[in-house]
Amino acid sequence: MLEIARIRENKEAIIELLKVRNFDGAPLIEKILKADENWRSSKTKLENVLAESNGIAKQIGQLFREGKQVEANEAKAKGAALKEEEKVLNDEVGGFAKELQELLFEVPNVPHPSVPQGNSDEENEVIDTPDTLPEKKDFWLPHWELAKKYDLIDFELGVKVTGAGFPFYKGKGARLQRALINFFLDEARDAGYQEIIPPFVVNENSGYGTGQLPDKEGQMYHDAKDDLYLIPTAEVPLTNMYRDVLLKEKDFPIKLTGYTPCFRREAGSYGSHVRGLNRLHQFDKVELVRIEHPNNSYAVLDEMTAYVQGLLKKLGLPYRTLRLCGGDLGFTSALTYDLEVYSVGQDKWLEVSSISNFETFQANRLKLRFKDEQNKKQLAHTLNGSALALPRILATLLENNQSEDGIEIPEVLVPYTGFDKI
Structure with a gap:
């Protein structure tokens, strides 16, 4: 706000x-x-x-x-x-x-001066991209066919038990999912982030605090009886830890990470682009949240972007970085970088992370302030980023590492999976 x-x-x-x-x-x-x-x-x-x-x-x-x-x-x-x-x-x-x-509440955040003009995601600015992409091979399959072939994910069973967008992960598919979560959490810990296991439901004040309400009310699952919302991302409970908090300058930087399942109704999402793991109603994600002095927040945004890029490099996934244009910028963000991974099985780019600086927009709603050197109260800056969202990472890992006789596991994940090939 x-x-x-x-x-x-x-x-x-x-x-x-x-x-x-x-x-x-x-x-x-x-x-x-x-x-x-x-x-x-x-x-x-x-x-x-x-x-x-x-x-x-x-x-x-x-x-x-x-x-x-x-x-x-x-x-x-x-x-x-x-x-x-x-x-x-x-x-x-x-x-x-x-x-x-x-x-x-109706006014979106003011874009940073570097945000390009544009009407849709087609006009986002590509900042960097791989020099080459893998050459297409005849045996390549999309991840939903690989998941069925190797009995890793059961989409039909999810439809039976719950509905579309709620898959079952099975056997080595479940172990690979858990391996990714643990890998991301350990990497964040080593980078100085404090791990938090937050609640997976929040109250209305928390939704307003980070800007999901009233803007995205229709996209959240709501329990009307208790007036609680299933979280769309760990950003909501992690950032709200500091609602109505007065910090001191020495408290900066505040670096938090948390794994949670995330729940999104994704109303109005239909078509081939939502097939398989491309878009789910329930998915796992490791989130980074930063609370920073206003003087440092844009340097921190670059630092967070480089950190997530480093995770993709360790996984061996070809990625590109985009600066979102005004027409694709989230309601609460002043500047957002998206990271997209190339899917060889689908021959398309898939967004796997958004890293955003909200400046004082969330802090003003949260009444999240700090006392400066002159003992004056100022609003802090908040930032967050996916590090990383699991569905499309898992999808591109399966697709990009497939061979004619199986799927190779990236070396960094082998200590977590206990196997090097599916």
Whole structure:
């Protein structure tokens, strides 16, 4: 959520930057500034009434002690009238505050100046790409056929027991999945991240804190009885650990990692691009979360991107790096890098990680602040990245390492799997 002070001071610049998202922010910004003006005006009136009411309360006792009954009763009547006015103004201030917050929730984050203009993922900027890609071989199969051939994943059984997008991992498929999770967690630990096992469900405040609500409400699984949401990513509980927290500068950097299953309704997703492991309703992911001093967050974004690239290199997967254009940028992000892995079985690029800097957008919702050297309170910056999401990593590992007589396991995973070939 953008800070209201920032909107007041940089109205035109914010409207211009939001155009990079193809978002016409001018009408909404005007509504926000009007609601802010109404809130501040009512708040000032309320403060004046309170001050006058407190002054009269002090006078009443003095007037009674001086025997001035008439004046005292007049003051009591005026005080009672002010109490009624105070009640009306309190409701008015609360109403304008609620209106202002609801309007602010509708404004996406302001893109970083480096975000390119564009309408869709087809206009994302490719920053680096492999010099060569594997040459297609006649025996190559897509991962869903490999999974069936070697009895690794059962998609049909998932449909029977739950529905589409909830596969069963079996035998060496399950062990390979677990090996990837442990490998990613150990790598994160060695890079200085603290491992957390968080809850897999969160309350509404947590959803608002990181920006899944109200923007992605329809994409989350919701238990209406207890008003809890299944998490779409570990980002939500990990970042919300610091909701309503006041940090000190010496607390930075804060580096967290966590493995969780993730749950997404993926409403409206149909077609060949969602086949097999390409898009699931339940999937496993290891997430990185950083809470940083504003001066360091963009250096940290580059560091996190390089770290995830390093994981892909260790797995031997051909990848490319993209800077998302305004039309493909997430609602809460100021700048996002996507990493995509080439799938030889499908002859296409598959996104496997998004690494984002949210600047103060989440921190403002979370009231996540720190005291600087002058003892002033500032909003921290939050970042997160997939390191990594399992489905498409597993899919490309199966496809890219297939031979005519099996699937080779990357060397770094053998200590985790206990086997080097399927």
